[in-house]
Amino acid sequence: MFSESDGPDEATCSARGCKLPAVWGLRWNNPKLHSPERRKVWLACDDHRASLSDFLGARSFLKDVVPYGELG
Numbered sequence: 001m002f003s004e005s006d007g008p009d010e011a012t013c014s015a016r017g018c019k020l021p022a023v024w025g026l027r028w029n030n031p032k033l034h035s036p037e038r039r040k041v042w043l044a045c046d047d048h049r050a051s052l053s054d055f056l057g058a059r060s061f062l063k064d065v066v067p068y069g070e071l072g
């Protein structure tokens with residue numbers, strides 16, 4: 001479905017202990033640590049997208065969730 005040259009294939013979910021391939025990119029910013037335009041990125045598999053985005057959303061850090069292939 002995807003060509004192998006689209007990007008690094010070692011990208012895995014950012015959840016602790018998870019080795020599944022990244023499917024989603026969660027873009028976030030902690031205004032106490034980062035300038036407003038800065039974006040940190042966590043990668044998530046389908047299983048962890050909800051828990052990781054809940055974690056960031058509860059702290060008002062979450063800015064955007066995009067398919068992994070659409071990360072800039």
Ligand SMILES: [Zn+2]
Nearest residue numbers: 013018045048
């Ligand atoms: Zn995961």
